[in-house]
Amino acid sequence: MLAAGGFESNIEWLREAWGRNERGEWPADNFLIRGTRFNQGVLLKHLLDDHGADRIGDPTQAHMVAIDARAPLYDGGICTRIDCVSLGVVVNREARRFYDEGEDFWPKRYAIWGRLVAQQPGQVGYSIIDSKAIGRFMPPVFPGVKADTLPELALQLGLDVETFMRTLQDYNAACRVGSFDHTQLDACHTEGVLPAKTHWARPIDTAPFYGYALKPGITFTYLGLRTDDTAAVRFGGVPSDNLFVAGEMMAGNVLGKGYTAGVGMSIGTAFGRIAGTNAARAALQQGVEQHAGA
Numbered sequence: 167m168l169a170a171g172g173f174e175s176n177i178e179w180l181r182e183a184w185g186r187n188e189r190g191e192w193p194a195d196n197f198l199i200r201g202t203r204f205n206q207g208v209l210l211k212h213l214l215d216d217h218g219a220d221r222i223g224d225p226t227q228a229h230m231v232a233i234d235a236r237a238p239l240y241d242g243g244i245c246t247r248i249d250c251v252s253l254g255v256v257v258n259r260e261a262r263r264f265y266d267e268g269e270d271f272w273p274k275r276y277a278i279w280g281r282l283v284a285q286q287p288g289q290v291g292y293s294i295i296d297s298k299a300i301g302r303f304m305p306p307v308f309p310g311v312k313a314d315t316l317p318e319l320a321l322q323l324g325l326d327v328e329t330f331m332r333t334l335q336d337y338n339a340a341c342r343v344g345s346f347d348h349t350q351l352d353a354c355h356t357e358g359v360l361p362a363k364t365h366w367a368r369p370i371d372t373a374p375f376y377g378y379a380l381k382p383g384i385t386f387t388y389l390g391l392r393t394d395d396t397a398a399v400r401f402g403g404v405p406s407d408n409l410f411v412a413g414e415m416m417a418g419n420v421l422g423k424g425y426t427a428g429v430g431m432s433i434g435t436a437f438g439r440i441a442g443t444n445a446a447r448a449a450l451q452q453g454v455e456q457h458a459g460a
């Protein structure tokens with residue numbers, strides 16, 4: 167029974183999968199791994215390359231979170247996640263916004279922000295909030311950069327002040343504030359700015375201001391072994407009668423892109439039980455056959 171996780175800790179494999187981007191960068195060089203360093207995908211590669219097991223999923227697709235750029239390369243865990251994205255704006259290294267920060271509830275969107283940051287120059291982003299956001303999100307382990315004015319914040323973050331101020335002024339002027347409610351897809355939205363912010367759009371205007379540098383934090387990869395409801399590994403479309411797989415090694419079966427909170431553990435739990443039951447049944451059957459043959 168195989169349950170050795172994805173290949174998210176294998177930077178070389180991620181590098182190969184992501185390749186170079188149009189700016190000549192290797193995006194995977196700037197990824198941080200949120201969990202163990204031991205998920206190198208050794209067994210996954212062995213099954214795919216050496217045994218020709220059937221595969222499913224895109225090797226570049228993964229659960230990827232925007233995490234604090236100061237997080238360690240491995241094992242940063244949950245406390246380095248930056249959860250204030252939907253309460254403010256996110257800009258790239260050029261001080262420009264690049265995606266709707268209020269598209270949907272945070273548990274439905276947090277796992278795409280790592281990928282969005284991975285597509286930006288230098289694979290870096292900056293989450294910007296003002297004091298109205300404080301107390302409304304899980305505080306990360308490292309404090310944010312704090313400033314009393316927006317130009318000062320841009321300076322501290324190393325961003326071009328003029329572009330940053332234009333981005334923030336355009337955004338602030340575009341906010342159509344209704345009744346703010348972070349527990350609902352509320353009516354606070356922008357008009358006349360691209361990209362739009364479709365919910366929870368309030369001007370960033372109340373000091374002190376905070377900024378967090380973001381990097382892509384990879385939680386687990388989606389490339390996996392193709393299987394079915396028996397959790398059997400398949401070779402040339404034929405299910406194995408004694409090799410079963412569970413968890414991230416077959417998660418690509420379920421997740422195309424994006425995420426729903428809790429699915430990671432659910433995949434491991436549900437398919438772990440199925441794979442374990444079927445592996446025990448296969449072992450029992452093999453034992454019966456061996457006994458009958460003796």
Ligand SMILES: Cc1cc2nc3c(=O)[nH]c(=O)nc-3n(C[C@H](O)[C@H](O)[C@H](O)COP(=O)(O)OP(=O)(O)OC[C@H]3O[C@@H](n4cnc5c(N)ncnc54)[C@H](O)[C@@H]3O)c2cc1C
Nearest residue numbers: 170171200201204205208243244413414428429430431434
């Ligand atoms: C920071 C973080 C937060 C998360 N939060 C959530 C959450 O809130 N909800 C949720 O549902 N999911 C969450 N997940 C995802 C969840 O932890 C995984 O989806 C789940 O653990 C996958 O289970 P698995 O058994 O497939 O792999 P893993 O739990 O990764 O286990 C794989 C094991 O195999 C071992 N291994 C790897 N290669 C080899 C080898 N060659 N030989 C022997 N052993 C090997 C590894 O050391 C590891 O112990 C989170 C993950 C991280 C990193």
